Amino acid sequence: MTHPEWNRIPMVDLKEELRLIRTPLLEIMTEVLDSGDYILGEKGNQFEKLAAQYVGASYGIGAASGTDALALSLKSLDIGPGDEVITTPFTFFATAEAIAQVGARPVFADIEENTYNIDPTHVEKAITRKTKAIIVVHLYGRSANMREIMRIAEDNDLFVIEDACQAIGAEYDGKRVGAIGDIGCFSFFPSKNLGAFGDAGLVTTNQEGIYEKIMHLRNHGSLEKYHHAAIGMNSRLDEIQAAFLLVKLYYLDIFLHKRKEAANRYTENLHPLLKTPPIAQNRKHTFHQYCIELDKRNELASALDHHGIDSAIYYPVPLHLQPAFDYLGLKKGDFPIAERTAERILGIPIHPMLSFQKQDYIIKTINDFLEDNG
Numbered sequence: 001m002t003h004p005e006w007n008r009i010p011m012v013d014l015k016e017e018l019r020l021i022r023t024p025l026l027e028i029m030t031e032v033l034d035s036g037d038y039i040l041g042e043k044g045n046q047f048e049k050l051a052a053q054y055v056g057a058s059y060g061i062g063a064a065s066g067t068d069a070l071a072l073s074l075k076s077l078d079i080g081p082g083d084e085v086i087t088t089p090f091t092f093f094a095t096a097e098a099i100a101q102v103g104a105r106p107v108f109a110d111i112e113e114n115t116y117n118i119d120p121t122h123v124e125k126a127i128t129r130k131t132k133a134i135i136v137v138h139l140y141g142r143s144a145n146m147r148e149i150m151r152i153a154e155d156n157d158l159f160v161i162e163d164a165c166q167a168i169g170a171e172y173d174g175k176r177v178g179a180i181g182d183i184g185c186f187s188f189f190p191s192k193n194l195g196a197f198g199d200a201g202l203v204t205t206n207q208e209g210i211y212e213k214i215m216h217l218r219n220h221g222s223l224e225k226y227h228h229a230a231i232g233m234n235s236r237l238d239e240i241q242a243a244f245l246l247v248k249l250y251y252l253d254i255f256l257h258k259r260k261e262a263a264n265r266y267t268e269n270l271h272p273l274l275k276t277p278p279i280a281q282n283r284k285h286t287f288h289q290y291c292i293e294l295d296k297r298n299e300l301a302s303a304l305d306h307h308g309i310d311s312a313i314y315y316p317v318p319l320h321l322q323p324a325f326d327y328l329g330l331k332k333g334d335f336p337i338a339e340r341t342a343e344r345i346l347g348i349p350i351h352p353m354l355s356f357q358k359q360d361y362i363i364k365t366i367n368d369f370l371e372d373n374g
Helices: 014-020 022-035 042-055 066-076 094-101 120-126 146-156 208-217 239-269 297-306 323-328 336-344 356-373
Strands: 059-063 084-087 105-108 131-137 159-163 183-187 201-205 290-293 345-348
Touching (some): 014 022, 022 239, 042 059, 042 183, 042 239, 059 066, 066 159, 066 183, 066 201, 120 146, 201 208, 239 290, 239 356, 297 356
Parallel strands (some): 084 105, 131 159, 159 183
Antiparallel strands (some): 059 201, 183 201, 290 345
16 A cells, blocks of 8 residues: 555655755766776866865875775775674674675674663773773764774774775764764765765775875775785776765765654654653764654565555674684674664664655655554
């Protein structure tokens, strides 16, 4: 049974979003096509500078994806075999995958129950003599507890990499994520709050040495053509993606404001039995996802589907229980908060184009379900 005015309500609506900015997108795409310069060109340089400026970092380096941004960051810090990197078990696979890709060992620390971000107290307990860095994820667009993470890193001489792939524009104590730790990593996968036309990523840093190293690592370890100082990667931001992102960056704060309006509307009107995202005074949440938590998660997802409303589980299996990480020797029960959250979490539609009418329909469907099944 769907609403008579629309077939389905999707998690995101890229077609509607891009329809609003179609004219400037087509204009800048034409500029790229006419330039004959498609890799490491003017648009890429321009986007790197403007994106770094937006984040509040001194340097920005484009990459082919957020995953590559993470791998490049680890490589730039000479992290590899024999090293350990602490991160969260409750995030997208790429965070820990990048650690494994450079030959280091992912070490997980459980999450905070309310924010779903890594718990600094568990980070501190996970440190060994092999620990070289912490990758802190700002999950769903909410910043982690950076004051404590940075204190722990300073006390133990560790690097901090911010996985801000879901959180461009998010803030902690008035400072944007990606400019707080040693390195920030961003993903511009199309469905992200700042999404490209395909895959794209960005590394940010305030340290010139890291910037210079990543600049050649992303291009086969080369700054001068056919001269290679290191084993690098082929991870360059192409001009089509950069041009697309330049236009969308201009509209980013407008779209983030619309997401916040939608999130506030959910929080104010959803059934009190639901656990909704907490808001902290010193953090600006960008709501890449709006996730609710309840025991009857799967039943609610089925009810939403029956009413033509999409939902998604972010994330159904914590990383320590993924078959790819069997070699770590971890088991169910090792990270109980992450495991419990994975059984209860549910993302519901949130995007800049979500109308009040559709949102009211989503709210009513959820509240009716809880009245009947609460």
